[in-house]
Every structure is written in C-alpha cells, then in structure tokens.
Amino acid sequence: MSSPSRVADRERTFRTVYEALYADVLRFVQRRANPDHAEDVVADVFLVVWRRLDEVPARHEDARAWVFGVARNTLLNARRGDHRRAALGLRLADASTRAPASGEADLVVSLVDLRRAWGALSGAHQEVLGLCVFEALNAPQAAAVLGISPVAFRLRLSRARRALRLSLDHIPRPDKAAVMHERSTTL
Amino acid sequence: MTRTRDITAALRSLDAADGDFDPAQQARADLRHILASDPVQTSAPSSGHRARRTRRRFALAGGMVAAVTAAAVTLPSLAGGDKAFATWTRVPGGMTAHERAEAGDDCRARQEGGAGAEYAEDLRTAEPVIAERRGVWTTVVLAGPGGFSALCITDDSAHLFSKGMIGSLGPSASYTAPEPRDVVATDLGSGAVGSRELSLAAGTAGSDVAGIAFRSRDHGRVAATVSNGRFALWLPGDEFQDAAGDGVEFEVTYRDGSTDTIVLTL
Numbered sequence: 001m002s003s004p005s006r007v008a009d010r011e012r013t014f015r016t017v018y019e020a021l022y023a024d025v026l027r028f029v030q031r032r033a034n035p036d037h038a039e040d041v042v043a044d045v046f047l048v049v050w051r052r053l054d055e056v057p058a059r060h061e062d063a064r065a066w067v068f069g070v071a072r073n074t075l076l077n078a079r080r081g082d083h084r085r086a087a088l089g090l091r092l093a094d095a096s097t098r099a100p101a102s103g104e105a106d107l108v109v110s111l112v113d114l115r116r117a118w119g120a121l122s123g124a125h126q127e128v129l130g131l132c133v134f135e136a137l138n139a140p141q142a143a144a145v146l147g148i149s150p151v152a153f154r155l156r157l158s159r160a161r162r163a164l165r166l167s168l169d170h171i172p173r174p175d176k177a178a179v180m181h182e183r184s185t186t187l
Numbered sequence: 188m189t190r191t192r193d194i195t196a197a198l199r200s201l202d203a204a205d206g207d208f209d210p211a212q213q214a215r216a217d218l219r220h221i222l223a224s225d226p227v228q229t230s231a232p233s234s235g236h237r238a239r240r241t242r243r244r245f246a247l248a249g250g251m252v253a254a255v256t257a258a259a260v261t262l263p264s265l266a267g268g269d270k271a272f273a274t275w276t277r278v279p280g281g282m283t284a285h286e287r288a289e290a291g292d293d294c295r296a297r298q299e300g301g302a303g304a305e306y307a308e309d310l311r312t313a314e315p316v317i318a319e320r321r322g323v324w325t326t327v328v329l330a331g332p333g334g335f336s337a338l339c340i341t342d343d344s345a346h347l348f349s350k351g352m353i354g355s356l357g358p359s360a361s362y363t364a365p366e367p368r369d370v371v372a373t374d375l376g377s378g379a380v381g382s383r384e385l386s387l388a389a390g391t392a393g394s395d396v397a398g399i400a401f402r403s404r405d406h407g408r409v410a411a412t413v414s415n416g417r418f419a420l421w422l423p424g425d426e427f428q429d430a431a432g433d434g435v436e437f438e439v440t441y442r443d444g445s446t447d448t449i450v451l452t453l
Binding site for chain 2: 011027028030031035039043046047050051090091092093111115118129164168
C-alpha cells in the first residue's frame with residue numbers, strides 16, 4: 001500500500017512529465033495518424049506512462065524518446081494483421097499550402113516534388129527520417145524509440161536519406177531551357 | 188551535406204502537425220482522468236519493445252479507456268459500467284432482429300469514428316452476422332465481401348466513458364471461404380480495458396460447425412456464438428495471452444453430433 005507522500009510524489013512526477021511532453025507527443029501522433037483522433041491516442045499513451053512511471057528515464061531528452069516509443073507502439077498495436085509489424089510512416093502537409101520555412105527563396109527542392117518523393121518511400125524509410133527530421137532525435141534516442149541499436153539506426157537513416165535523394169532525382173523536371181527563358185524575362 | 192540541409196528544411200516546412208493548436212482544455216481533462224485511474228501496470232505497450240501479451244487486432248476505439256477511482260469499487264459509480272465484468276456470462280444471450288440491427292449500426296458508427304475511418308465503405312456494406320449479449324456486454328461482428336470483418340465489444344451500462352470499446356477491423360489478408368468443418372481465427376489473444384484483462388477469439392466457421400467452446404480454468408466451459416459462417420467468444424482474464432506462440436485449444440461440435448478438439452492460432 002503506497003503512503004500518501006509517495007502517491008503525491010508520483011503524481012507530481014507524472015504531472016511534470018505530462019506538461020513537458022504533451023505537445024510533442026500530440027505532434028508525434030498528428031504526423032502519423034488521423035489528426036481527428038490524435039488527442040484520444042495521446043490520452044492512451046499517457047495512461048501507459050502513468051502506469052509505467054517508474055520506467056521513465058530521468059533526463060528530459062531520454063524521457064521524450066521513451067514516451068515516443070510508447071506512442072509508436074500504441075499506434076502500431078491499433079493496426080490489424082500484417083500491418084501491425086510494419087513501420088510507422090508519416091504524413092506530410094499539402095505542399096500547396098506551405099512556404100519554405102528556411103527563407104531561402106531559391107530552395108533547390110520543390111515542395112511538390114518532395115511530397116511526391118516522400119510518398120514513394122517505404123514506411124520504414126519514412127519512419128527513420130521522420131524521427132530525425134520532425135522529432136529531432138539523435139541516433140541513440142531514435143534507436144530507443146524503434147528498439148534497435150544506434151548503429152543499426154544510423155545505417156537505416158543513411159539508406160533512407162539515399163532513397164529519398166534517389167526518389168527526388170527521378171522525378172521529371174520541367175524543361176530547363178524554358179525555365180531559363182522565363183527567368184531572364186522577369187529580371 | 189548542403190543538399191541534406193535543404194531537404195531537411197523543406198521537409199520541416201511540410202510538417203503535418205498543427206503548430207497552432209491549443210490542447211489545454213482537452214489535455215487538462217485527460218490528465219484528471221489519468222490521475223484518477225488505478226496505476227496498476229497492465230499489458231500496455233512499453234517503449235521500444237513489443238507488448239508482452241498477444242494483442243492481435245485489438246484497438247481501443249472511439250475514445251479513452253474508462254478510468255475510475257478505487258472508491259468507485261465500493262460506492263455507486265457515477266461512471267456506470269461493469270467494472271469487474273461482474274455481469275459477464277459463460278453462455279451468450281441472443282438478440283431480436285431489431286436489437287441486432289441497432290447493435291450493428293452502433294458498432295459501425297464506433298468503428299467509423301475511430302480506427303475504421305479508412306474502411307468506411309466496407310463498414311457500410313458489412314452486415315451484423317453475430318450479435319450477442321453476456322450480461323451488460325454486447326458483442327457484434329460485422330462481415331462483408333472478401334473477408335472484411337469488424338468486431339465490437341461494448342459495455343452497455345457505461346455512460347460517462349460510453350465511448351470505451353474493445354474492437355478490431357480490417358480485411359483478411361488471405362481470406363478464403365471456410366470448408367464445411369473449418370474453423371479459422373481472425374482474432375485471438377488478450378487485451379486490457381483500463382485495468383481489466385479480457386481474452387477473445389473470433390473468426391470464420393464452416394457450415395458443418397454447430398458450436399465452439401473454450402474450457403476456461405477460471406470460468407468453466409465458455410460457449411461461442413456461431414452464426415452465418417462466423418464465431419466469437421470472449422471471457423474475463425488473460426488466458427489467451429500466449430496464443431501467439433502456443434495457440435488456444437477449443438472444442439468444436441459439428442452438425443452430425445461429432446466433436447473434436449482443435450488448436451487455433453493466428
């Protein structure tokens with residue numbers, strides 16, 4: 001039977017984890033599942049965290065990766081049959097509604113082409129790229145989410161990046177001469 | 188390296204997550220519910236590792252798992268609900284045609300509102316082939332062409348967390364119509380609703396199959412509903428937790444009166 005002070009400590013610890021990570025976990029789920037149900041999924045994830053609070057790592061960044069792992073498994077477990085063993089791919093936003101965030105107007109990558117190339121990637125490649133790009137996890141943290149070694153993760157990431165670059169390189173481009181002509185007339 | 192940086196920046200500009208959301212109200216409500224729940228560990232998935240117990244085709248659909256305080260075990264609960272499966276029965280009760288149709292509509296709506304959104308058309312054309320009661324619990328199996336099926340187990344007495352459901356759905360990857368004496372599992376394993384474990388089996392049954400039952404160590408002989416080429420049964424507890432490795436033994440009764448013991452696996 002837990003003493004009242006231990007219960008209070010536990011609750012305080014959980015509140016800290018919840019407040020620190022709720023937004024990140026919500027974004028994690030929004031990127032990988034139907035956004036209309038994201039909050040319900042996040043509630044399920046934190047219910048697990050509440051029950052396994054003793055396992056949550058002490059460092060914030062490690063705790064973040066640990067909770068992402070719970071979210072990943074929650075989403076995968078909700079799938080059916082063969083899809084349960086597959087990786088967790090990511091959605092991208094509609095390219096026509098977004099402007100490049102970097103401010104570099106002459107980004108060599110067209111957002112439309114990128115979206116198309118991303119869609120051609122396997123779920124496994126999307127998954128490793130997603131953890132690196134969107135969740136900004138380093139190799140040991142992302143490896144913990146996937147339950148693999150950091151070495152294995154770095155290898156997967158390298159392959160995923162290569163696959164995305166190859167996919168981008170194979171998208172048909174508009175005629176270069178026509179583009180050059182257009183540019184010169186607008187200068 | 189520059190190209191990688193460009194691609195990374197471009198990808199981030201296509202982030203599907205909503206950066207402007209304000210989840211504060213929902214987040215606060217969910218926090219209260221979680222803190223009110225029993226923090227006893229269950230078979231929920233841990234970070235980076237597959238769930239210990241088999242949870243094939245299970246989905247907590249349509250909302251959060253019901254959470255009740257420890258005090259509700261002894262006091263009348265505002266949440267309603269059959270907390271310890273107290274009303275569950277070994278032998279299922281049937282439903283009238285009208286009740287079956289209503290239960291089918293309810294299951295369809297719950298699935299469409301949850302994990303089944305991408306199967307909306309399949310759900311609309313699927314019919315309730317099983318509709319049974321075990322106490323206050325309703326089990327519905329919807330079945331459609333090509334082996335598509337959806338399963339819903341709901342506590343009809345719960346109202347505060349009335350969206351809680353155990354279920355599954357989807358096409359069957361390798362569906363073939365069952366032979367007359369075939370029994371094939373599409374769902375087999377254990378899962379948790381809140382802090383309560385249950386085990387369930389569902390699937391297809393050939394035309395010669397009259398009955399299917401499981402000999403539970405805790406509950407005795409648990410009878411399945413067998414109807415329209417499908418079967419389903421469930422029971423409180425985690426007796427099917429090792430189904431993935433060992434399979435589960437069932438008794439099958441055929442229309443000619445003969446019986447057999449079979450082991451179902453996924």
